[in-house]
Amino acid sequence: MERKREATKVLLQEGLKELMKSHSFDKITVKMITDEAGVLRPTFYNYYRDKxxxxxxxxxxxxxxxxxxxxxxxxxxxxxxxxxxxxxxxxxxxxxxxxxxxxxxxxxxxxxxxxxxxxxxxxxxxxxxxxxxxxxxxxxxxxxxxxxxxxxxxxxxxxxxxxxxxxxxxxxxxxxxxxxxxxxxxxxxxx
Structure with a gap:
């Protein structure tokens, strides 16, 4: 279970990094991050309060x-x-x-x-x-x-x-x- 949790965090982190290659931070939404990471939007809030x-x-x-x-x-x-x-x-x-x-x-x-x-x-x-x-x-x-x-x-x-x-x-x-x-x-x- 802990491995899956860590893997999801890495996906979210990498999603943000990827998005910041082409978008300014203020234009990036949680939905964009979760789409990039391939996880559901509610999953984000299991790990982070905000971007x-x-x-x-x-x-x-x-x-x-x-x-x-x-x-x-x-x-x-x-x-x-x-x-x-x-x-x-x-x-x-x-x-x-x-x-x-x-x-x-x-x-x-x-x-x-x-x-x-x-x-x-x-x-x-x-x-x-x-x-x-x-x-x-x-x-x-x-x-x-x-x-x-x-x-x-x-x-x-x-x-x-x-x-x-x-x-x-x-x-x-x-x-x-x-x-x-x-x-x-x-x-x-x-x-």
């Missing part, structure tokens, strides 16, 4: 669970690289996903997942002793990193040059995270 929950589950199944496994294995940086590699491989899908705005936006889904990921890192490992760092709660630090990484990924997937290698995206992200804005700007170049 937004399905979108979140697609992300969890595609990359979230694998990132969590890497985190469990102490491979946090590899988990971030996996995320970026997956976004590159499935760029067309995630570009459409990032078009989902407002409440239940994909950016919100990604930010929340990354927030929990970074919070887990901060719970798993103690912070290094650095002046000024101990004034911040773990939740504030996790939120800072989740917002920044989600923003970098969205900009890369949606707007930036499409030929930037994954390694360059990750290197750029780490540069941003390791320097204040005042270390990145060149005041000598001012007119």
């Amino acid at each position: 937004y929950e399905l979108l979140e589950d697609v992300f969890q199944e595609d990359v979230g669970k694998r990132m969590s496994k890497l985190l469990d294995d102490g491979m946090e940086e590899e988990a971030i690289k996996l995320l970026v590699l997956h976004m590159e491989r499935e760029r067309a899908f995630y570009r459409k996903a990032f078009e989902v705005t407002g409440q239940n936006s994909f950016e919100e889904i990604l930010e929340q997942y990354l927030y929990l990921f970074f919070l887990e890192c901060l719970t798993k490992y103690p912070l290094k002793e650095q002046p000024g760092l101990n004034i911040w709660r773990k939740e504030v630090i996790a939120k800072h990193y989740s917002l920044s990484l989600a923003s970098v990924i969205k900009a890369w997937v949606m707007y930036e040059k499409q030929d930037i290698p994954v390694e360059e995206i990750i290197r750029g992200y780490y540069i941003l995270m390791n320097h204040s804005i005042f270390e990145l700007i060149d005041k000598k170049e001012q007119s």
